[in-house]
Amino acid sequence: MHEPDDTASDARWSELLTPQFSAATTTLCLGVALFAFNGFLVSTSLPTAVREIGGLKLISWAFTLYLVLSIVGGASGALLKGRLGPRRALVGAAIVFLAGTLIAAFASSMTEVLVGRALQGLGEGVIAAICYALIPDLFPSRLVAKVFGAEAVVWAIAAFGGPLVAGLLTETVSWRAAFLVNVPMALIFIALVFRIVPRSATEAAPLSVPFLRLGAIGGGIMLVALAGVMQTLTLEVLCVAGAAAVLIAVVAVDRRSRTPLFPSDAFALTSTVGIGLWIVLLMPVAQASTSVYLVMTLQNLWGYGPTMAGAFSASFAVAWSSIAILVANVQDQRRRAQMIRLGPALLVTGLAVLVLGFSADLPGVVLVGQMSIGAGFGVSWGFLSQSVMESARDGERDRASALLPTLQSAGYAIGAAVAGLVANAASYPQATSPEALRAATMTIFAVSTMIGLAAMVAGFALPLRRKTVFAADLS
Incomplete structure (x- = not known):
């Protein structure tokens, strides 16, 4: 190491x-x-x-x-x-x-x-x-x-x-x-x-798999997925609420377990790891709506073909990777902290610009918003992930690091379900006129913007103090 x-x-x-x-x-x-x-x-x-x-x-x-x-x-x-x-x-x-x-x-x-x-x-x-x-x-x-x-x-x-x-x-x-x-x-x-x-393994203890907690995690995410196929808004809300209750219970039980899956301060509001994990969860929750509804709206509202609409969507990935490469040379810890806080701000800005673009019927503005969202992830994601890894308590770095991609996937699943719930409440599936489709789309992305604001607040609350020693590291 x-x-x-x-x-x-x-x-x-x-x-x-x-x-x-x-x-x-x-x-x-x-x-x-x-x-x-x-x-x-x-x-x-x-x-x-x-x-x-x-x-x-x-x-x-x-x-x-x-x-x-x-x-x-x-x-x-x-x-x-x-x-x-x-x-x-x-x-x-x-x-x-x-x-x-x-x-x-x-x-x-x-x-x-x-x-x-x-x-x-x-x-x-x-x-x-x-x-x-x-x-x-x-x-x-x-x-x-x-x-x-x-x-x-x-x-x-x-x-x-x-x-x-x-x-x-x-x-x-x-x-x-x-x-x-x-x-x-x-x-x-x-x-x-x-x-x-x-x-070599880092522990000599026999393998003991917490099947109950893993099953509960699977059940919670399954409830999230089922919310997207429910026929009524009430059932969708019940599924999302049930999933939240199950996943919160899993985190609470895990903290008292002898074989924890998560770091001990996961989602705590007083530590870098806890707040950092909230940002890792909330940014994908906010962005998921664009993955689900942007391409469909571009095709139905402006008549874009699959290739053009797909290119609009892919601009997110291009912006993410391009900005990630540019900022990877930043080594000053204070500037890195600023980058972490800038990421959710760019995400919120991009989502708000999407709302503006559809309101004004300007595809170019929508493209700028999508690229701003990608830039938000690119400017912050690597530094945010590294901060969580390096701030983990002694012996918990593996759990903190491994949770990052898992939480990102969970965020997209939850975000897709929430976006579907909002879309149904805003009558997106029933929208037959351009005006109705535009209004429903703006509602979806406006709610996503509000979710992004929670990630931005968490970013400014993040206590970024770089650990000078990796207690778990060995030369």
Whole structure:
């Protein structure tokens, strides 16, 4: 493991590609690529699969089960890393992901696809969580922001390359070929894990899995997902409220457990880790509405085709990765703190600009708003994640680090459900005129702006004091 160093100003991008760090950089970026590309590959090819094997009524569950199981897997990632060791945990998770990929790719029914997608989600959730937890293990503090910048580039490449590759393969070969793109990526990932990731576990205790809490987490996220398919507003509200109650109870019980899944100060309002995790949750909750409704509105309101509307949506990823690369060279701790606080502010500004753009019927303004949202994530996400990692209490850094991607996924799930609830309350599905559609869309993004304000307040409340010693680090 690496201790923090005093030569942060000497950090260079090229250092990630030196013999000392290149394999680790490739391994972690490939772990992110598995998650990123898989989502775009499946979303592009699955409609064709449904036309061949049937099961249209179950198509949404292919995404729901993946999301639920990925969050459950992510929640158990730190525990598995500590008890099995990072190498065995990652290889085991990759094998589960591979098995799910093969089952889905050779499926003859939608039921088999759902089984495969569930296994993919479980494996990828563990992979994402452990890859995050390994960042401070494999890289010195001065390079951590650059690692997050490199991962942002992977997401941007996946946003453009994933649908293109999946579309070409689906049209020229088969939808099954699009699924099978994951196979060589996963095999390369396993080979790199054997080369670079430490074998030993950090705890000698036997593996004890808190199935009840993990099941409750899955149940809570499932309630969130079910809210999106309820037929009445009352049932939607009950599902979201029930999910909130279950997840709050899980956090409360976890704090008293002998085998905790989360850091002891998770979501506390008095610590960097606690407040930082609130920001990690609230920013995706606020942004999720654009992922669900922006493309659809652009097509229905302004007549954009899928390509143009998709390009509008993808500008979010481009802005995120571009800004993440630009700010990764910032080493001054005070400026980094300012970047963390600037992120939610840009998110709120971008969402408000979306409302303005639709109100004024100006697509260019909408594009600026979408890019501002991406810039908000790009300017803050790496520094925010690093701050949470480095501020964790002794012995809790793995749990804090592994929770970051899991909480991000949970935020998107919750945000999508809340956006759906608002959309139904604003009669978005029933909007038949441009005026009605514009009004409903503005309502959705106005509510998202208010959620973003909570993240912005949390950003200014974040106590940013850099730890000078990693108590859990060993040279």
